[in-house]
Amino acid sequence: MPKHDSVRNRNCMNPPRIFSEKTRRTIAQVGAAVLVASVTLYLALPVVALFFKTTPELFLSSLTTPDVISALVLSLFTSTVSLGVVILVGTPFAYIHCRNEYPGKVIVDTLIDLPLVLPPAVAGLALLVLWGRVGILGQYLSLFGISIAFTTLAVIMAQIFVASPFYVRQAKSLFEQLDPAYEQTARTLGASPLRIFALITLPLTASGLVSGAVMTFGRALGEFGATIMFAGNVPGVTQTMPLAVYMNMAGDYHAGITIAILLVIISFAIMIAIRLLSRQEASHA
Amino acid sequence: MLEAVIHKKLRDFxxxxxxxxxxxxxxxxxxxxxxxxSTALNSIAGLVCPDAGSIRLAGSVLFDSGTGSDTPVEHRRIGYVFQDSVVFPHYSVRENLAFGLRARHKPPAVIRERVDYWLRAMDIEVLAEVKAGNLSGGQKQRVALGRALATEPALLMLDEPFNALDTDNIRLVKELTRTFVTGMQIPCLIVTHRMTDCRDVGDRVCVISRGIRKWEGTPEDLTGCSCAGEEP
Structure with a gap:
């Protein structure tokens, strides 16, 4: 048949292959494996290296040094307070922002995301220029004897500034994606807006909000640039774990490694928590 | 009695x-x-604000563009069953039925009694403690209908209530709707695009096209009407 002939002709015209089908498949598989292995090693090796630089005995003994303990306590305290503020203010803010149209909404939308791309050192400098002792607003506060810069409060403010987008963005997209029919049904049933928010909106978005909160906590815990610019590096007052890692490079090297390992462990715990939560969310949907 | 005159500019008409x-x-x-x-139902419910018109229900004015009165959604006493049987998935069937009564601050004894009544009436007693998110389409629809009726509304509105239901559940939901609308003597609006639904439950049919009423009459007369569209 003419059709078959033409197919056969076309096949005949194909150039002869240098490698057999099997060899080509093997090359592709090896290539893929090398790519996956190099990406994995690039990310994992530096982290693993930290663990090789210490021994369990050294790790445990530096764990009890005052510098390490104070940095750990300060970091956990400030990150928890920052997270609390972000949740308490960010949740209603994200909800009001989503459900209402108001002038300048696009600008607010951009501002929410700004800290994600702004270099943390710039954020810290900006906070200092505004709230520092001779800052634009800070100078008036110092008239009343209030000083924010280089205090624990400054650490918290820097963390909130840098870490809040992780939670607020997540909350915003969850509220936007929630089927409006849930809230509308609740309204027709006589529920007040506050009741709907508490009993319908929050429970239906809870697992997503928690994973946003975990991300925020992680970011606050790792905050370095804005903190050192705005809060300085005072042990026990503003020296959080990342700052202690940096300072100990020139001092107690093992203490630095110990804090670094602690941060690695916490980061892993955060990633596992988010994975578990997002799986829960998927099964809920 | 519901009397609604709605004028609202939409995107295309x-x-x-x-x-x-x-x-x-x-x-x-x-x-x-x-x-x-659906825009007509949403306007009556108060979820959408008409540009002009008036909505009166059971002797009270819910909306009047002339006087500027506009009763908030939560005070309109309208039982509204949305498309796709919206139940609150994180609550049990019992809590779903109690939602409107709790929102209206009824005493706990009254809530318990009314919820038990509607669980029986909708034949969902055995599902009382089941999370509503785990129900089938027909069961969800009965929960949504019971939840709307439990608040003793002055008007019942159902938006495409028979979509995605099997034949048995369509029949059941139609029977329940008819029974309670007659029993409670409340007006009822049902939105559908299927002619069989008009014949089964409708006392009167209103055919709408591009925002305008094209035809109105009894379901029996509808078959002869060219404007009724095709049976799906």
Whole structure:
């Protein structure tokens, strides 16, 4: 048949292959494996290296040094307070922002995301220029004897500034994606807006909000640039774990490694928590 | 008695419609997708604000563009069953039925009694403690209907209530709707695009096209009407 002939002709015209089908498949598989292995090693090796630089005995003994303990306590305290503020203010803010149209909404939308791309050192400098002792607003506060810069409060403010987008963005997209029919049904049933928010909106978005909160906590815990610019590096007052890692490079090297390992462990715990939560969310949907 | 005159500019056309439904009467709103049926229901419920018009229900004015009165959604006493049987998935069937009663601050004893009544009436007693998110389409629809009726509304509105239900559940939901609308003597609006639904539950049919009423009459007369569209 003419059709078959033409197919056969076309096949005949194909150039002869240098490698057999099997060899080509093997090359592709090896290539893929090398790519996956190099990406994995690039990310994992530096982290693993930290663990090789210490021994369990050294790790445990530096764990009890005052510098390490104070940095750990300060970091956990400030990150928890920052997270609390972000949740308490960010949740209603994200909800009001989503459900209402108001002038300048696009600008607010951009501002929410700004800290994600702004270099943390710039954020810290900006906070200092505004709230520092001779800052634009800070100078008036110092008239009343209030000083924010280089205090624990400054650490918290820097963390909130840098870490809040992780939670607020997540909350915003969850509220936007929630089927409006849930809230509308609740309204027709006589529920007040506050009741709907508490009993319908929050429970239906809870697992997503928690994973946003975990991300925020992680970011606050790792905050370095804005903190050192705005809060300085005072042990026990503003020296959080990342700052202690940096300072100990020139001092107690093992203490630095110990804090670094602690941060690695916490980061892993955060990633596992988010994975578990997002799986829960998927099964809920 | 429901009397609604709604004028609302939509993207492609203007919704300009007058609707009436007496006590115990089921009026079926029919028309193609995007004809303005759901907007009409949303306007009556207060979820959408008409540009002009008036909505009166059981002797009270819910909306009047002339006087500027506009009763908030939560105070309109309208039982509204949305498309796709919206149940609160994180609550049990019992808590779903109690939701409207709790929102209206009824005493706990009254809530318990009424919830038990509607669990029996909708034949969902065995599902009382089941999370509503785990129910089938037909069960969800009965929960949504029971939840709307438990608040003793002055008007019942159902938006495409028979979509995605099997034949048995369609029949059951139609029977329940008819029984309670007649029993409670409240007006009822049902939005559908299927002619069989009009014949089964409708006392009166109103065909809407591009926001305008094209035809109104009894379901028996509808078959002869060229505007009724095709049976799907």
């Amino acid at each position: 203007t919704l300009d419609i007058a609707l009436r439904a007496g006590p115990g009467e089921i009026v079926v709103l029919m028309g193609e997708n995007g004809a303005g049926k």
